[in-house]
Amino acid sequence: MKTQKDVQLDTRLLDFIEEWKDKKGKEIMILHKVQEVYGFVPRAVAIEVSRMIDLPLAKIYGIITFYHIFKLKKPGKFKVSVCMGTACYLKGGNDLIAELESILGIGVNAVTEDGKFSIEIVRCVGCCGLAPVILVNGKTYGNLKKGDLPNILNEYREEPKN
Amino acid sequence: MIKQHVFVWDPTPSNSSAVYNYLVKKVNERDLGESIEVYRSTYIGLTSGTPIIRILPKNIIYTKFEQEDLGEIFESIVSDEVVDRFICEYDAKLAPVSERDKQSKQFKIVLRNVGYLDPESIEEYISRGGYKALEKAIFEMDPDRVIKEIKDSGLRGRGGGGFSTGLKWELTRKEPGAEKFVICNADEGDPGAYMDRAVLEGDPHTIVEGMAIGAYAVGCKEGFIYVRAEYPLAIERLEKAISDAKKYGLLGDNILGSEFSFNLELRWGAGAFVCGEETALMASIEGKRGNPKPRPPFPSQSGLWKKPSFINNVETWANIPPIVEKGSGWFSSIGVGRSKGTKVFAVTGKVKDPGLIEVPMGTTFREIVYDLCGGILDNKKFKAVQTGGPSGGVIPEKFIDMSVDYETLMSIGSMMGSGGLIVMDQSDCMVDVNKFYLQFSVDESCGKCAPCRIGGKQLLDLISKITDGKGDKKDIQKIKNISNAMQKASLCALGQTTPNPVLSAMHYFEEEYMEHISDKKCRTGKCSNLVQYMIIPEKCIGCTACALKCPVKCISGEKKKPHIIDQKFCIKCGECFNACKFNAIVRG
Numbered sequence A: 001m002k003t004q005k006d007v008q009l010d011t012r013l014l015d016f017i018e019e020w021k022d023k024k025g026k027e028i029m030i031l032h033k034v035q036e037v038y039g040f041v042p043r044a045v046a047i048e049v050s051r052m053i054d055l056p057l058a059k060i061y062g063i064i065t066f067y068h069i070f071k072l073k074k075p076g077k078f079k080v081s082v083c084m085g086t087a088c089y090l091k092g093g094n095d096l097i098a099e100l101e102s103i104l105g106i107g108v109n110a111v112t113e114d115g116k117f118s119i120e121i122v123r124c125v126g127c128c129g130l131a132p133v134i135l136v137n138g139k140t141y142g143n144l145k146k147g148d149l150p151n152i153l154n155e156y157r158e159e160p161k162n
Numbered sequence B: 001m002i003k004q005h006v007f008v009w010d011p012t013p014s015n016s017s018a019v020y021n022y023l024v025k026k027v028n029e030r031d032l033g034e035s036i037e038v039y040r041s042t043y044i045g046l047t048s049g050t051p052i053i054r055i056l057p058k059n060i061i062y063t064k065f066e067q068e069d070l071g072e073i074f075e076s077i078v079s080d081e082v083v084d085r086f087i088c089e090y091d092a093k094l095a096p097v098s099e100r101d102k103q104s105k106q107f108k109i110v111l112r113n114v115g116y117l118d119p120e121s122i123e124e125y126i127s128r129g130g131y132k133a134l135e136k137a138i139f140e141m142d143p144d145r146v147i148k149e150i151k152d153s154g155l156r157g158r159g160g161g162g163f164s165t166g167l168k169w170e171l172t173r174k175e176p177g178a179e180k181f182v183i184c185n186a187d188e189g190d191p192g193a194y195m196d197r198a199v200l201e202g203d204p205h206t207i208v209e210g211m212a213i214g215a216y217a218v219g220c221k222e223g224f225i226y227v228r229a230e231y232p233l234a235i236e237r238l239e240k241a242i243s244d245a246k247k248y249g250l251l252g253d254n255i256l257g258s259e260f261s262f263n264l265e266l267r268w269g270a271g272a273f274v275c276g277e278e279t280a281l282m283a284s285i286e287g288k289r290g291n292p293k294p295r296p297p298f299p300s301q302s303g304l305w306k307k308p309s310f311i312n313n314v315e316t317w318a319n320i321p322p323i324v325e326k327g328s329g330w331f332s333s334i335g336v337g338r339s340k341g342t343k344v345f346a347v348t349g350k351v352k353d354p355g356l357i358e359v360p361m362g363t364t365f366r367e368i369v370y371d372l373c374g375g376i377l378d379n380k381k382f383k384a385v386q387t388g389g390p391s392g393g394v395i396p397e398k399f400i401d402m403s404v405d406y407e408t409l410m411s412i413g414s415m416m417g418s419g420g421l422i423v424m425d426q427s428d429c430m431v432d433v434n435k436f437y438l439q440f441s442v443d444e445s446c447g448k449c450a451p452c453r454i455g456g457k458q459l460l461d462l463i464s465k466i467t468d469g470k471g472d473k474k475d476i477q478k479i480k481n482i483s484n485a486m487q488k489a490s491l492c493a494l495g496q497t498t499p500n501p502v503l504s505a506m507h508y509f510e511e512e513y514m515e516h517i518s519d520k521k522c523r524t525g526k527c528s529n530l531v532q533y534m535i536i537p538e539k540c541i542g543c544t545a546c547a548l549k550c551p552v553k554c555i556s557g558e559k560k561k562p563h564i565i566d567q568k569f570c571i572k573c574g575e576c577f578n579a580c581k582f583n584a585i586v587r588g
Ligand SMILES: Cc1cc2nc3c(=O)[nH]c(=O)nc-3n(C[C@H](O)[C@H](O)[C@H](O)COP(=O)(O)O)c2cc1C
Pocket: B156, B157, B158, B159, B160, B161, B162, B163, B165, B185, B186, B187, B188, B189, B190, B273, B274, B275, B276, B277, B278, B279, B311, B312, B313, B314, B316, B317, B418, B492, B493, B494
């Protein structure tokens, strides 16, 4: 039966599901793929995936809400992740968050109005030697002081990269 | 001329590393590919935040160069010369492979290949003796013999628990059933630790080989590596290692022409600390929420998809090939007491030279902090180290000469943990650090059992009360009661160990705790609700440095006259305190 919200899934996702359909332990891997393709897990896609791999929607939401990585909301174009692992905490990760919040005017897990930036907290990203660390769309900036943040953000404000 | 192998580590991602790109371009331009090979190196632990070039076979390490020096460095590689002024002083960390270097106090078993070979090349791993141990196991030893060897070596789990690896294998082997699973725990969740990452990124084949040996010994046809999704490079390299091993007949059906078949696959974690716990990890691989299960039944009886399963940590796996190759006698001669072999530590926090080190069990904290990591940052005073992360405890200065091994650490109220070692100096507040770890454990509790879910939150509230200056002497007893209940009644080790950091800090830093409670004072100034900044009029010369720095502009006064802080608006950031060059601002 077709639901009226039927969506056409991205082919990258369809191919992936095809490849993984009969493998053991596919559920989380498929959701990772959804997030890689869409940046978050849109409800319409979750419904489609639920149908395709015959896993109740409630189970899918059970997984998404349990694991920190899966997001239900679209993140900003540039995702600023502040490390709050132990090393970064001791070296002032908190200050970086406060400064980012004040520069961008949004709280943690929120997106700026223009959709450009979002702030999130991550656990140790494995560069403790460079603490405190932030990542912007996966690119690492280490040994930071509050004062370095405006310049880093400007890099992304000025020349929009993808 | 001998081929020169040039390894580049750059804090910026390797595909945008100017150093790497420059050297590769030069090699291609001059068509020197035959005599010089440039690799993207993994993080070798020698951190200075600047790029590192290391040239083998001479093992020359350059760190102190700028972009414009690269030309000179390149020419020196071509002519096989050394440029002294770029040489790194801290080569203590990079001891020769698998050899005890007296000077550096390191001993490399787990990290034997990390930084010394191209992790993406199976040929190189093989040329350094890789997969010999697997071959030896399959053709010269029967499974029981392999298990005996691992048991006799005294190897214990490096993921935190310290359970005998050989015994775990034996228990799983004895279970009936044709289908059994072997798992590698690469979910490295302890915040502030990255030992496993170094091995996964720097020497992925060691894990593949170790697991194949384990599968052979226990009788598994299938295995999984559960790896943190936050480690994309590790994932990429493991994928490549597995597919190359398959091509070489080292994984898959009839390995090396024998009867033994084994398939290995990756499954990704999704950012839940509790999934490092073995039963939760298995639930996660099965595609469920990562809730732990009560034991018994143990995973060796009913694990992944209810089949007998066993799981070891990355570092444990990396020890397997050398043990099989060199024998249990060799391994058990390293270390002290019931703690054999080496341990890798990620030393972070307030040390001059943070990084990864591998030392024999029994090395002291003093050797680690002062000899290997250059001592405390800014020559401040050592206060404590935390081992075992959010499940461990603090070790105060009086124990700095204690031997680092499983038993000693337990006896002083901490634990080996997975290898994160956080060094704290006098400016770190113990209560504040406890709050951090509690917040972590509360965020990461899966919520399944009440002692952990409710107890953790209550502990956090009590500690927050203390750091807010509202603590009461009775809170100490409450904390002890709740901790006791959590330790006894929580379902898994996450809840059972959540109170550990608090209990050990209350024990060793009782005075500091009581100061927070009775005097409403935080000696380090970290607990901002307990501090007040004041200007001493006699000392203030009115230079305005503090007023300029104050982010909320609550410091006022005329130039050259004593200034004053308006306490109503002060946010206690401490900027003025740091800015004053005349010691005119006091923290009280
Ligand atoms: C909350 C929690 C988190 C854990 N995290 C990890 C981890 O990140 N890596 C790991 O290897 N073991 C972790 N463990 C220990 C595992 O449960 C298990 O004991 C270990 O992987 C067994 O391997 P080993 O015997 O080689 O140490 C954790 C345990 C608990 C209770």
